[in-house]
Amino acid sequence: MARAIIAGAGTLPALLLKAGPAHLVAFEGVEITCGGAPVIPARFEQLGHLFGALRAEGIDELCLAGAMSRPRFDPSALDEETKALMPRLMAAMGQGDDGLLSSVISLLEDEGFAVRAAHELRPDLVAGEGGLAGIPTERQLADAARARAVLAALGPLDVGQGAIVASGQVLGIETLQGTDAMLDFVGRTRPGSRGVLVKRPKRGQDLRVDMPVIGPDTVRGAADAGLAGIEIAAGGVLLLERRAVLAEAEARDVAIWATP
Amino acid sequence: MARAIIAGAGTLPALLLKAGPAHLVAFEGVEITCGGAPVIPARFEQLGHLFGALRAEGIDELCLAGAMSRPRFDPSALDEETKALMPRLMAAMGQGDDGLLSSVISLLEDEGFAVRAAHELRPDLVAGEGGLAGIPTERQLADAARARAVLAALGPLDVGQGAIVASGQVLGIETLQGTDAMLDFVGRTRPGSRGVLVKRPKRGQDLRVDMPVIGPDTVRGAADAGLAGIEIAAGGVLLLERRAVLAEAEARDVAIWATP
Structure with a gap:
């Protein structure tokens, strides 16, 4: 298993790195603290590109960590895979925060990634x-x-x-x-x-x-x-x-x- | 029927005076606008005194109107009737706002007063x-x-x-x-x-x-x-x-x- 942490703001991503080696996924516009871990840059409009990069590193386990604000999509920057996902993403965006994030998790699982909670990686937290x-x-x-x-x-x-x-x-x-x-x-x-x-x-x-x-x-x-x-x-x-x-x-x- | 409005802050008591003649009950510490209506001063510690004053004016109908903050009782100022009511008042004070005010209404009703809602007096509001x-x-x-x-x-x-x-x-x-x-x-x-x-x-x-x-x-x-x-x-x-x-x-x- 290789792991990536989808990093939001705050200290949580750095704390999760202490649970074992991981890549950090850094979405454009999110301020992260990388602590020396390898960083995979990402854009919400180019999820196809992100999934490819994760698979290229052999990553099969993801953990969402830290605060992230609702993204704004630049329609002109969409890659093909994200275009295909847009109806699903738009429906998710119309929901409450939990609804949105649950949809994001289902989507990641459908792409074959296991999604873990922060406290599964660090039960001591x-x-x-x-x-x-x-x-x-x-x-x-x-x-x-x-x-x-x-x-x-x-x-x-x-x-x-x-x-x-x-x-x-x-x-x-x-x-x-x-x-x-x-x-x-x-x-x-x-x-x-x-x-x-x-x-x-x-x-x-x-x-x-x-x-x-x-x-x-x-x-x-x-x-x-x-x-x-x-x-x-x-x-x-x-x-x-x-x-x-x-x-x-x-x-x-x-x-x-x-x-x- | 003669009416008194137990006046809290704001313009509501004055608006209710337009529904017909009424006395205003002004508790110590509450800023009221009397608009020329006769005022009965009152203290939370001396409810016996207040009930007597209301009966002396032939008042049998009350309306609570406007914001009032939770009273502080000065135990040394309690009259006999209020002393007798204290267990009931203390139990009421321990409740939420609605619980407190419902208890106050039951107490007024037990004293023989009819308690009306503001919009019963002024349905146009x-x-x-x-x-x-x-x-x-x-x-x-x-x-x-x-x-x-x-x-x-x-x-x-x-x-x-x-x-x-x-x-x-x-x-x-x-x-x-x-x-x-x-x-x-x-x-x-x-x-x-x-x-x-x-x-x-x-x-x-x-x-x-x-x-x-x-x-x-x-x-x-x-x-x-x-x-x-x-x-x-x-x-x-x-x-x-x-x-x-x-x-x-x-x-x-x-x-x-x-x-x-």
């Missing part, structure tokens, strides 16, 4: 059930339960990987703009709430795409927003730079724990 | 099904349907009187901070989205409390946030200053329509 930093209060656990209920209700709609609740009041529900934008919103509109951020995959979400992530920035953002705790899904949220996350949590008095 | 300003596009109608689905999912959790969707993507879900804060968030994070704001009561919501409202400021806020349409629930959203709302909608090219 997800947390087991239990406490990670600090000890949540009863109030925080109750707030987290309410946030989980909000996310469970929204899951079937392909919305919501995060929510913030303080003293029983819902202060933030994550939308397309992401966790950092939600934290900023809550910090500005309800500073010092001592609420809890809950991050979970959407119910039934394919973890091979858009797996939720927290890192030191998330803890900093939560503390800056006046929150007192972060609950993540055990086995379902990538913990980037665990040591830095825990140090930040201790320094800023933010409890972190994982529930099933 | 709600809109019937159909277009109010401009003509929504197919895209906007589809975005509105997705926002409605999000709100329907959240209704049982006592969350969400509003949501914003643009091109199928959920950009905002209203939380405790209200519609204006959500519009500001979407305008800053996704300017020029041409999305749709949907405002509806929560499913099963008692319209006698916290009925959703739009006014000229809402239209301005939506336009400033780059939205192209506003959908409201027919018969379920108060339309304050309808003429100004429609003028603003026309000036800013925002379509407004009502669905069942």
Whole structure:
């Protein structure tokens, strides 16, 4: 098996390189950190070319890693294989993020590639059930339960990987703009709430795409927003730079724990 | 029947005075516009005193109107009747906004008062099904349907009187901070989205409390946030200053329509 990581922004692609040798696929317009690994440049309009390059390197396993924004297609640059895929791609683009990415995975599988989740390559990046930093209060656990209920209700709609609740009041529900934008919103509109951020995959979400992530920035953002705790899904949220996350949590008095 | 309006902030209490003579109940700390109507001052700690004052004026009908924040109780100021009600009030305070306000209504009814919804006094303040300003596009109608689905999912959790969707993507879900804060968030994070704001009561919501409202400021806020349409629930959203709302909608090219 030879592996390639389809690299989005952030540190995740570099972390996955530590799981073993891999090529990095770098789409035009995506800023990546290559860390010395061989890079295969790619364009969304030229998937036929990309598939050829992957096969030429003997690559049969792919992993999508890191944030990527929805591509804009330049119709004049389409190669033949991409042209043939366009009806399927256009239908996928009309769906929610999960729908789009699931379609992309099916397409890659139909091309003969195995698609792996980031935590299959690096099981040490997800947390087991239990406490990670600090000890949540009863109030925080109750707030987290309410946030989980909000996310469970929204899951079937392909919305919501995060929510913030303080003293029983819902202060933030994550939308397309992401966790950092939600934290900023809550910090500005309800500073010092001592609420809890809950991050979970959407119910039934394919973890091979858009797996939720927290890192030191998330803890900093939560503390800056006046929150007192972060609950993540055990086995379902990538913990980037665990040591830095825990140090930040201790320094800023933010409890972190994982529930099933 | 003699009537009193329990007045919160905003223009709604003054609009309800046009439905017929009424006293205004002004709780300490709430800024009200009295418009020449007789005012009964009140404190949350002295409900016994308030009930006595209402009965002394022969008032048997109440209407809660306008925004009021959760009260803080000064225990040293409690009158006997309020002391007796405290267990019930404390239990109510632990609930969501709807739970709290429904408990307040039951309490008022147990005291012998009839509690009316604002649109029972002024049926002309709600809109019937159909277009109010401009003509929504197919895209906007589809975005509105997705926002409605999000709100329907959240209704049982006592969350969400509003949501914003643009091109199928959920950009905002209203939380405790209200519609204006959500519009500001979407305008800053996704300017020029041409999305749709949907405002509806929560499913099963008692319209006698916290009925959703739009006014000229809402239209301005939506336009400033780059939205192209506003959908409201027919018969379920108060339309304050309808003429100004429609003028603003026309000036800013925002379509407004009502669905069942």
